[in-house]
Amino acid sequence: MATPKLSDAEITASLLKLPGWERDGDAIVRTAKLPDFAAAIAVVDRVADDAEAADHHPDIDIRYNTLTFRLSTHSEGGLTAKDTDLAGHISDRITAAGG
Secondary structure (H helix, E strand, O other): OOOOEOOHHHHHHHHHOOOOOEEEOOEEEEEEEOOOHHHHHHHHHHHHHHHHHHOOOOEEEEEOOEEEEEEOEHHHOEOEHHHHHHHHHHHHHHHHOOO
């Protein structure tokens, strides 16, 4: 089932509730520094579980203790509520891990 793309105003409003997330074209991006490599990988593992449950998967870049998450609904050609919802879960995982 298709998920409607968010309007620019909806994206802006959503980002106000997602500290650390920024818009980059048709994606939202957050970079987080964790205490160490093990903490970073633990966050990735938990986010993987969340992504599987949501059937929506972020692009993840891992650089030792620094993670960059990029979200976009490729099938819709832009940002949808799937992205902002998963971004909230990712933020919770980062905070819980000390990032």
